[in-house]
Amino acid sequence: MSVMVIAEHDNSSLKLATLSAVTAGLRISETVDVLVAGSDCGSVAEAASKIAGVKRVMHCDDPAYAHMLAENMAPLIVSMSEGFTHILAPATTAGKNIMPRVAADLDVAQISDIVDVVDADTFIRPIYAGNAMATVKSGDAVKVITVRGTAFDAADQTGGSGSIETVSAAETADSSAFIGQELSKSERPELTAAKVVISGGRGMGSGENFKLIDAVADKLGAAVGASRAAVDAGYVPSDYQVGQTGKIVAPDLYVAVGISGAIQHLAGMKDSKVIVAINKDPEAPIFQVADFGLVADLFEALPELEAKLT
Amino acid sequence: MKVLVAVKRVIDYNVNVRVKADGSGVETSNVKMAMNPFDEIAVEEAVRLKEAGVADEVVAVTVGSAASQETLRTALAMGADRGIHVVSDEELQPLAVAKVLKSICLEEMPDLVIVGKQAIDDDSNQTGQMLAAMMKWPQGTFASKVELNDSKAVVIREVDGGLETVGLSMPCVVTTDLRLNEPRYASLPNIMKAKKKPIEEKQASALGVDIAPRLTVVSVSEPPKREAGIVVEDVSQLVDKLKNVAKVI
Ligand SMILES: Cc1cc2nc3c(=O)[nH]c(=O)nc-3n(C[C@H](O)[C@H](O)[C@H](O)COP(=O)(O)OP(=O)(O)OC[C@H]3O[C@@H](n4cnc5c(N)ncnc54)[C@H](O)[C@@H]3O)c2cc1C
Numbered sequence: 001m002s003v004m005v006i007a008e009h010d011n012s013s014l015k016l017a018t019l020s021a022v023t024a025g026l027r028i029s030e031t032v033d034v035l036v037a038g039s040d041c042g043s044v045a046e047a048a049s050k051i052a053g054v055k056r057v058m059h060c061d062d063p064a065y066a067h068m069l070a071e072n073m074a075p076l077i078v079s080m081s082e083g084f085t086h087i088l089a090p091a092t093t094a095g096k097n098i099m100p101r102v103a104a105d106l107d108v109a110q111i112s113d114i115v116d117v118v119d120a121d122t123f124i125r126p127i128y129a130g131n132a133m134a135t136v137k138s139g140d141a142v143k144v145i146t147v148r149g150t151a152f153d154a155a156d157q158t159g160g161s162g163s164i165e166t167v168s169a170a171e172t173a174d175s176s177a178f179i180g181q182e183l184s185k186s187e188r189p190e191l192t193a194a195k196v197v198i199s200g201g202r203g204m205g206s207g208e209n210f211k212l213i214d215a216v217a218d219k220l221g222a223a224v225g226a227s228r229a230a231v232d233a234g235y236v237p238s239d240y241q242v243g244q245t246g247k248i249v250a251p252d253l254y255v256a257v258g259i260s261g262a263i264q265h266l267a268g269m270k271d272s273k274v275i276v277a278i279n280k281d282p283e284a285p286i287f288q289v290a291d292f293g294l295v296a297d298l299f300e301a302l303p304e305l306e307a308k309l310t
Numbered sequence: 311m312k313v314l315v316a317v318k319r320v321i322d323y324n325v326n327v328r329v330k331a332d333g334s335g336v337e338t339s340n341v342k343m344a345m346n347p348f349d350e351i352a353v354e355e356a357v358r359l360k361e362a363g364v365a366d367e368v369v370a371v372t373v374g375s376a377a378s379q380e381t382l383r384t385a386l387a388m389g390a391d392r393g394i395h396v397v398s399d400e401e402l403q404p405l406a407v408a409k410v411l412k413s414i415c416l417e418e419m420p421d422l423v424i425v426g427k428q429a430i431d432d433d434s435n436q437t438g439q440m441l442a443a444m445m446k447w448p449q450g451t452f453a454s455k456v457e458l459n460d461s462k463a464v465v466i467r468e469v470d471g472g473l474e475t476v477g478l479s480m481p482c483v484v485t486t487d488l489r490l491n492e493p494r495y496a497s498l499p500n501i502m503k504a505k506k507k508p509i510e511e512k513q514a515s516a517l518g519v520d521i522a523p524r525l526t527v528v529s530v531s532e533p534p535k536r537e538a539g540i541v542v543e544d545v546s547q548l549v550d551k552l553k554n555v556a557k558v559i
């Protein structure tokens with residue numbers, strides 16, 4: 001077995017989701033190689049080489065890869081794929097954008113969002129918003145896989161001593177161009193990596209009221225998330241959405257406030273270690289998955305919670 | 311300009327999906343089916359382009375059993391002009407669907423293809439990207455806004471960190487995210503009118519593309535169940551439990 005992991009990064013630092021993909025790779029093979037493609041991303045290649053279990057870093061530095069456009073990334077990955085039995089990437093929006101393109105170019109299936117490795121050909125992945133778990137076996141020579149970050153521990157960022165090899169750019173496309181981005185700025189931990197997440201739903205009533213959530217988040221050092229309804233209503237930006245079609249989180253503590261607990265929301269948080277629900281409706285389905293439920297008006301409960309946390 | 315949209319028939323998103331006792335899949339008999347929600351958004355976007363005078367024809371395609379025709383009729387009732395039903399009794403995997411869509415694209419030569427970002431049954435999130443690769447077209451995935459001008463598509467994408475804007479030459483593939491638009495309900499008169507719109511039938515097996523499954527489903531099982539916990543009296547008790555029982559704060 002020979003595994004390539006596609007590193008996700010912002011050209012200066014490695015995204016943590018990469019470390020979970022490395023762990024999944026190490027379940028398949030004793031060592032993995034990592035592809036770091038970007039622009040002025042030497043520090044990322046350096047960091048990748050130190051991850052425990054990484055044998056070799058393939059470092060491709062070219063402006064064409066600055067924003068990981070799928071139209072450029074896929075041909076590069078395909079050009080490097082010779083000899084690899086598995087190509088893994090985190091199941092982030094970047095990984096999901098790029099990997100199906102790689103699979104199509106290689107004429108193989110892509111296996112999305114795996115949560116477990118059974119053997120080198122067999123993987124477990126959720127379907128139907130996590131209402132069912134499918135064990136699938138691939139007959140393809142190369143397995144192109146995206147890895148659900150919450151399902152695999154992060155690989156150790158130290159202890160590795162991989163070599164760094166420079167590789168040259170592959171064919172690039174001019175059919176697609178990066179125009180700009182509007183990234184949410186936050187002092188809080190990243191949603192998918194936070195130990196504590198507190199999310200608000202439609203029950204919050206307005207974006208302004210999210211300051212009640214923020215105040216509790218400050219006390220807990222938590223990341224802030226939301227339901228789709230809260231995002232659709234414009235209370236918070238779209239990257240806050242937790243769920244089947246948003247972000248998947250599995251923190252030590254997840255607090256759902258004013259969220260009913262639709263199946264699509266549960267799909268994104270039900271693997272959290274401890275779940276707390278605050279909702280004024282005792283019948284809300286969220287209570288069926290909550291370890292601790294508080295039936296209360298959030299406008300009273302949140303300020304009180306903030307005050308009682310030290 | 312011609313727009314092609316792909317629509318899939320899936321179990322309705324409100325249905326509580328149940329795993330079959332023999333582990334061969336999920337229960338689909340007597341279960342309410344509907345158009346994949348992301349595909350409704352795709353159809354809506356295409357129809358709006360037509361209403362705005364940007365597109366002159368909207369063609370809806372589905373790949374599936376005879377029953378998928380219903381889904382195609384829904385697309386026609388929402389405003390698509392005609393349908394193509396690629397008949398396959400086997401559920402095709404994304405790679406195969408993409409190959410089928412490629413062969414339709416080669417025939418129809420659309421300027422824009424809009425598909426859902428993911429089918430809520432297999433949750434694959436692959437087909438649009440695969441089609442784009444096969445056509446060597448650019449892609450704008452997870453779109454929350456699409457603007458067409460001067461044979462270019464400017465797409466705002468929902469990415470993990472926020473929003474990203476890309477410019478794509480056309481033809482291209484766009485995959486829809488939830489906030490691209492709010493799909494309309496088909497009105498009764500439009501449902502009646504849709505019955506007269508043409509649907510062309512083709513057999514998937516006759517397209518000359520490899521549609522054999524590459525993944526075998528070994529088994530399908532229930533996810534681990536989460537037990538409901540306790541209801542606490544008040545905020546003080548909640549804080550106490552989190553500190554002293556769960557020890558998470
Ligand atoms: C294709 C598709 C994909 C989807 N993907 C996602 C997804 O990724 N993530 C997601 O979250 N949803 C998703 N959804 C939407 C999902 O089905 C629900 O509509 C959504 O999760 C509901 O959000 P909510 O719980 O905030 O709102 P509601 O269901 O309206 O619940 C609001 C809750 O707040 C409570 N409340 C109101 N006021 C107060 C108060 N003062 N104090 C305490 N409690 C109060 C109410 O009792 C209620 O339970 C998706 C839907 C579809 C069709």
Ligand SMILES: Nc1ncnc2c1ncn2[C@@H]1O[C@H](COP(=O)(O)O)[C@@H](O)[C@H]1O
Nearest residue numbers: 316317373425426428429434435436437
């Ligand atoms: N059988 C099918 N028929 C028509 N369109 C499909 C089919 N399967 C997938 N698609 C399209 O591809 C999108 C993504 O599906 P998937 O890659 O399976 O998550 C869907 O939202 C549809 O637009």
